[in-house]
Amino acid sequence: MAAMSCFSLARLPISSTSSSTRNFSCLTKPHSMRRSCKIVNTTEKLEEPPRRSANYHPTIWDHSTIQSIENFSSLKGNTLERRRESLKNEVKLLLDASDDPVAQLQLIDTIQRLGIAYHFDNEIKSILDRIRDCHFDLEALDCVHKTALAFRLLRQHGYDVSSDVFQKYRDSQGFKDSLTDDVKGLLSLYEASFLSFPGEQLMEEANKFSVRHLESLTQKVGLDIEEQVRHSLQVPLHRRMRRLEAREYIDVYQREEGKSSVLLEFAKVDFNFVQIIHQMELKELSKWWISLNLGSVLSFTRDRLVENYLWAIGFVYEPHMSKCRIGITKAVCILSVIDDVYDIYGSFEEVEILTKTIKSWDPHEMRNLPENIKLCYKILYNFIEEITTCTLLDHGCNVMPFLKEEWENLCGAFLVEAKWFHEGYTPSLKEYLKNAWISIGGPMTFVFAYCLLGHTLGDNSLNCLKQGFDPIYWSSLILRLNDDLGTSKVEMERGDTPKPIQCHMRETDESDEVSREYIKNLVDHFWKELNQESIRTHLPKNFMNLVTNMALASHCIFQFGDGIGDSTGITKNRILSLFFNNVPLE
């Protein structure tokens, strides 16, 4: 066990708002305004600089309502749980029942979409291993739907399948015209094309071909298929947030003619069971959020506990992952608060001091800072202490140096952006991305998640994580660009560091629209890199799933703009359907 003396486990007291803090006014300034303030001397408080505000709307969730959610602590052994166990056994029998590989793949696909695959990890792995070991001949399959389904599922689970399996559906002109009447096949081909690797021309062609024909469907295919096509063209399966997909697919599957009533009932019961666990976690998180005494900070920052919990659900929703989910929600909450200090509230001098404090981890460094910025630091410090203690107790290893290092890197990257803004500097896109994949918080989030995942950790575990960093890099870039595509319009109006669209416009003289398209294409490219790394990586499979999940959660959160900054629209509806409204059982 690491020696306790090598780090301090003392928490910093979080005192209530001082009177000087209450005097801060949050003025909205024109976006051309540059933050400035002078340090009077090293021992006196800084002069009060002009403050900016992002005018974030207050939280739309009421903590007393969250606290009043019925207490389900007696969940174990109740009717819902007993029904869930018995249905689970029935679904296991379904998975064992067939010898037909295509039928098994179809079943796995349905189980995944219904959000219940986590119960059958071992069964799914042995079916897929068997399919691979028997040299299941993908090239002998007789329709593009089956080939594409097998290709997609095998690649998704880390099996290296060649895209040449699609060659048989091509002639000298490209994909055969005869495929255009087969809507199910086109849709499967389209979904499979999102599992491609960099440089796979054939998959690029598959994507263009299927998109072209799905967009211009002329034949009558029925409302449900039309709706599925529309939804897939908006967000392909491989990029959908799993829990949200489960909730939506339960409704779609319910209408399917050949559905299995056992599968359907299990999906519904399991959804409701897991939702109760999520509600209990939200209650715990809400208590934590209130205990932080954030009154003096909420005037400038995002008050988004429940929305940040949605991030965490996108990351990992399985019921046995509570610790990880709760830790990640806290990390994202603290990240947003500190990001808002750097981006909105703090003067450049203040954020320089904050960065120094976070590098030295010496609270005395920040004696000149206003109380509300000090509070943000204390909350971070205490959080790191909390996770360190938890990991020390669970695994006997000291992760504090790793956690601190991630925050030093993160705040270092925030400072680079603040400096660019302060100096009115527009970086090249390359320079921007070199910093921005860190400043989005992906690497920090993963290191925290790794500590909380529940697998065995040793002193060397986090070094291994550093060696296998490629997937984290690509996933963080996807998160970063999706965030910028969703938020940059408002951020630029408010005044912020130039975002990739502006960097590209400046470099190329292209329009906003063309630059936006360019950034979207970059996202597609980064996905191909991530797909390839998921197959090459030596990271544990459950961790690799989280890495992919972060990228796809970002598509959901920023699908219609800044789903967190303004959470009153689609984000609110998603939160209601995932956390507060259960699935009606017949």
Ligand SMILES: CC(C)=CCC/C(C)=C/CC/C(C)=C/COP(=O)(O)OP(=O)(O)O
């Ligand atoms: C699935 C999962 C757990 C994901 C967590 C991912 C994560 C680290 C999200 C960051 C969210 C966040 C507060 C970004 C800053 O927003 P911003 O738009 O203000 O960023 P900017 O200031 O850098 O532009």
